[in-house]
Amino acid sequence: SDMPFGLISAKCNASNEKVQYSCEVGSPKFYALAAFGGMLSCGLTHTAMVPLDFVKCRIQVEPGKYKGIVSGFRVSILEDGVRALSRGWAPTLIGYSMQGVGKFGFYEVFKYTYANLVGEENAYLWRTSLYLAASASAEFFADIMLCPMEAIKVRIQTQPGWPTTLRESWPLMYGKEGLAGLYKGIVPLWARQIPYTMVKFSCFERTIEALYKHVVPKPKSECSKGEQLTVTFASGYIAGVFCAIVSHPADTIVSKLNKDPNAQLVQTAKDLGLIGMWKGLFPRILMIGTLTGLQWFIYDGVKVMLRMPRPPAAQMPESLRKKLDAQN
Numbered sequence: 001s002d003m004p005f006g007l008i009s010a011k012c013n014a015s016n017e018k019v020q021y022s023c024e025v026g027s028p029k030f031y032a033l034a035a036f037g038g039m040l041s042c043g044l045t046h047t048a049m050v051p052l053d054f055v056k057c058r059i060q061v062e063p064g065k066y067k068g069i070v071s072g073f074r075v076s077i078l079e080d081g082v083r084a085l086s087r088g089w090a091p092t093l094i095g096y097s098m099q100g101v102g103k104f105g106f107y108e109v110f111k112y113t114y115a116n117l118v119g120e121e122n123a124y125l126w127r128t129s130l131y132l133a134a135s136a137s138a139e140f141f142a143d144i145m146l147c148p149m150e151a152i153k154v155r156i157q158t159q160p161g162w163p164t165t166l167r168e169s170w171p172l173m174y175g176k177e178g179l180a181g182l183y184k185g186i187v188p189l190w191a192r193q194i195p196y197t198m199v200k201f202s203c204f205e206r207t208i209e210a211l212y213k214h215v216v217p218k219p220k221s222e223c224s225k226g227e228q229l230t231v232t233f234a235s236g237y238i239a240g241v242f243c244a245i246v247s248h249p250a251d252t253i254v255s256k257l258n259k260d261p262n263a264q265l266v267q268t269a270k271d272l273g274l275i276g277m278w279k280g281l282f283p284r285i286l287m288i289g290t291l292t293g294l295q296w297f298i299y300d301g302v303k304v305m306l307r308m309p310r311p312p313a314a315q316m317p318e319s320l321r322k323k324l325d326a327q328n
Helices: 007-016 028-048 050-061 069-080 082-086 089-118 120-125 127-158 166-182 186-215 225-259 265-276 281-305 318-327
Strands: none
Touching: 028 050, 028 089, 028 281, 050 069, 050 082, 050 089, 050 127, 050 225, 050 281, 069 082, 089 120, 089 127, 089 166, 120 127, 120 318, 127 166, 127 186, 127 225, 186 225, 186 281, 225 265, 225 281
């Protein structure tokens, strides 16, 4: 019984259904397909958001010039033309596709590994801690994959006179600043992304569990694929709103740090002050809510298309239910 989270019951039920799964939960193929789903999920959504991200970075770096989201778009288009809004799309696509492999692929690996370590009953009782630990571990590696591309993206979007393509930016930045320059932002990136991902995954898991328990009028197994994906999107969006709020101050600091080669972390935080750190929060809530909803939607959609097993939300193991009944 190496399948935690009431997944054992899920495996028994799976054999009764008409669907033939393409792999088993926890198999190497399962993790590989999950990583592929994560790659599509993060790569596509972040690339689609490039124009909004471009304006958001500029607002954070030069709030005097770019007052808000609307004026940010207007000033950028007036000065640099509409094409400027797609600046940074290549490092975004490559960087966030690699991050998606780490974020979703490793999350599944760590989730099942940690659950097997603590045993089925503890995995259920401590499931929120388990989601937090698994997502933090996954994001640690995902950021190492993302960091160089993120550094180049911010330079392309915010530094005047910097080349606007990845082809020219990579050799220039690597030549001038080496690996150290590409990884200068790794600690603030971890500070921004690890809490963000912990909130994103644990909020999502608990929200989807609560929706199926209290809001959706029938069990997941009786919902159509479309209904299931709608619940997935809603859970992702709700998780995204929490994410945006938790990680916003660090996000503003990262944008400032990457713009100025000489900037120091503590000084930058002092200069911004408490109010300055919250600049651009509303567009970021819109962006991250939509983004997170879409990411879970695509990830779950890929799982459906590839006929991957999609276990129901966490259920109390039978052995634990018996113990609790005996106590009562």
